[in-house]
Amino acid sequence: xxxxxxxxxxxxxxxxxxxxxxxxxxxxxxxxxxxxxxxxxxxxxxxxxxxxxxxxxxxxxxxxxxxxxxxxxxxxxxxxxxxxxxxxxxxxxxxxxxxxxxxxxxxxxxxx
Amino acid sequence: xxxxxxxxxxxxxxxxxxxxxxxxxxxxxxxxxxxxxxxxxxxxxxxxxxxxxxxxxxxxxxxxxxxxxxxxxxxxxxxxxxxxxxxxxxxxxxxxxxxxxxxxxxxxxxxxxxx
Numbered sequence: 001x002x003x004x005x006x007x008x009x010x011x012x013x014x015x016x017x018x019x020x021x022x023x024x025x026x027x028x029x030x031x032x033x034x035x036x037x038x039x040x041x042x043x044x045x046x047x048x049x050x051x052x053x054x055x056x057x058x059x060x061x062x063x064x065x066x067x068x069x070x071x072x073x074x075x076x077x078x079x080x081x082x083x084x085x086x087x088x089x090x091x092x093x094x095x096x097x098x099x100x101x102x103x104x105x106x107x108x109x110x111x112x
Numbered sequence: 113x114x115x116x117x118x119x120x121x122x123x124x125x126x127x128x129x130x131x132x133x134x135x136x137x138x139x140x141x142x143x144x145x146x147x148x149x150x151x152x153x154x155x156x157x158x159x160x161x162x163x164x165x166x167x168x169x170x171x172x173x174x175x176x177x178x179x180x181x182x183x184x185x186x187x188x189x190x191x192x193x194x195x196x197x198x199x200x201x202x203x204x205x206x207x208x209x210x211x212x213x214x215x216x217x218x219x220x221x222x223x224x225x226x227x
Contacts, residue, residue: 004154006154008151008152032213032214034213034215036216041220041221042220042221043116043202043204043218043219043220043221044155044202044216044218045218046213046215046216049213049215088154088155090155092214099157099170099171100157100214100216102154102155102156103154104152104153104154105154
């Protein structure tokens with residue numbers, strides 16, 4: 001069983017829809033949670049960063065962490081075609097940990 | 113110019129050939145990484161280096177070697193390429209200074225095909 005599970009999709013939704021992307025994990029030591037966005041033929045870029053449980057909002061994006069359920073989510077409101085990308089969750093047990101464990105990535109397409 | 117530059121961007125080679133992928137960075141970060149990305153598997157860590165004299169194996173280092181020639185340069189070698197090493201390879205850097213998130217900064221990737 002992988003340490004981090006993420007539905008690879010692909011996921012296709014109409015413009016303006018609310019998108020929910022999710023990851024589950026098995027290692028209760030994980031405390032730092034990230035979402036990276038990867039456009040086609042590009043490297044991943046950090047989108048959201050959260051520590052421990054709770055919500056963090058940045059514009060149209062909200063990251064949610066539920067450590068009791070070992071479940072993290074990324075919500076995209078008012079989705080735009082420019083949001084079409086692969087989204088990867090990632091997590092580590094402590095800030096200095098060299099190993100960042102990635103999910104498989106979810107390929108998202110927003111249709112105009 | 114990109115902060116993290118990988119060369120070559122695309123390479124097709126044959127089984128048994130030696131291949132080197134190069135990475136250079138202008139971000140001034142001490143930490144550099146090589147990842148491999150396969151469809152449905154996410155990013156897997158091959159090797160990482162915290163400074164010029166520090167090299168560490170990641171989760172899938174077999175069949176690979178690395179060299180940290182300078183703070184800004186980190187190369188990945190496949191001594192004898194095999195078809196299941198066909199993948200997209202990413203170099204990344206990070207800085208764990210005070211207050212930093214440890215964000216990884218990725219290059220644009222090197223697509224390697226081994227026939």
